[in-house]
Amino acid sequence: xxxxxxxxxxxxxxxxxxxxxxxxxxxxxxxxxxxxxxxxxxxxxxxxxxxxxxxxxxxxxxxxxxxxxxxxxxxxxxxxxxxxxxxxxxxxxxxxxxxxxxxxxxxxxxxxxxxxxxxxxxxxxxxxxxxxxxxxxxxxxxxxxxxxxxxxxxxxxxxxxxxxxxxxxxxxxxxxxxxxxxxxxxxxxxxxxxxxxxxxxxxxxxxxxxxxxxxxxxxxxxxxxxxxxxxxxxxxxxxxxxx
Numbered sequence: 001x002x003x004x005x006x007x008x009x010x011x012x013x014x015x016x017x018x019x020x021x022x023x024x025x026x027x028x029x030x031x032x033x034x035x036x037x038x039x040x041x042x043x044x045x046x047x048x049x050x051x052x053x054x055x056x057x058x059x060x061x062x063x064x065x066x067x068x069x070x071x072x073x074x075x076x077x078x079x080x081x082x083x084x085x086x087x088x089x090x091x092x093x094x095x096x097x098x099x100x101x102x103x104x105x106x107x108x109x110x111x112x113x114x115x116x117x118x119x120x121x122x123x124x125x126x127x128x129x130x131x132x133x134x135x136x137x138x139x140x141x142x143x144x145x146x147x148x149x150x151x152x153x154x155x156x157x158x159x160x161x162x163x164x165x166x167x168x169x170x171x172x173x174x175x176x177x178x179x180x181x182x183x184x185x186x187x188x189x190x191x192x193x194x195x196x197x198x199x200x201x202x203x204x205x206x207x208x209x210x211x212x213x214x215x216x217x218x219x220x221x222x223x224x225x226x227x228x229x230x231x232x233x234x235x236x237x238x239x240x241x242x243x
Contacts, residue, residue, distance in 0.1 A: 011192070019195045038211055046125065055112065064101030064105075068094065129204045
């Protein structure tokens with residue numbers, strides 16, 4: 001086996017399965033060892049105006065990108081053709097919807113980065129894990145946008161015949177290294193940066209994605225009692241004691 005094929009085996013077979021193991025076991029460890037740290041560590045108390053703009057933009061954009069990836073990677077081209085969706089129509093839908101989601105995601109991320117870097121209190125509350133998370137998010141999104149623009153929109157690479165097949169093969173434990181080694185450079189960088197992000201995921205605030213307020217469905221009601229107005233009208237001071 002030559003050096004190139006060995007490198008491909010490490011990048012597109014060994015590394016992805018190692019990341020999957022770290023992703024799963026890391027979340028289990030985090031939940032058992034740091035359950036109270038399973039939070040977004042919100043910095044809204046320090047600044048809320050930019051957060052109220054950037055956070056919804058980023059989250060709605062990333063949700064759109066997520067579902068776009070689910071369709072693009074998880075559904076074979078033959079299935080969409082069977083449903084009567086031509087390749088041209090699918091491409092138009094992917095470009096328009098994907099572009100809108102990408103604009104919202106990138107715009108929101110830029111606002112959040114600007115807020116975190118320029119606000120002294122927010123920046124002071126930024127941990128090393130936060131910096132790594134934002135760096136990896138920026139790389140993943142940047143390489144994804146470049147891959148779409150350079151290799152798909154301008155170029156003629158069809159990721160549904162390459163990267164998508166490799167992704168589905170990964171879950172059947174038969175990933176083909178050739179499909180990724182022959183993919184354009186920005187698609188390779190997009191996948192590799194995404195793998196790094198998933199490896200770091202359990203150890204950052206991104207764990208809040210898997211947090212759901214299920215306990216609210218069964219917890220007892222919280223009873224709020226107002227102060228007794230009669231007690232409020234009384235003059236504060238020492239109570240009179242009769243001897």
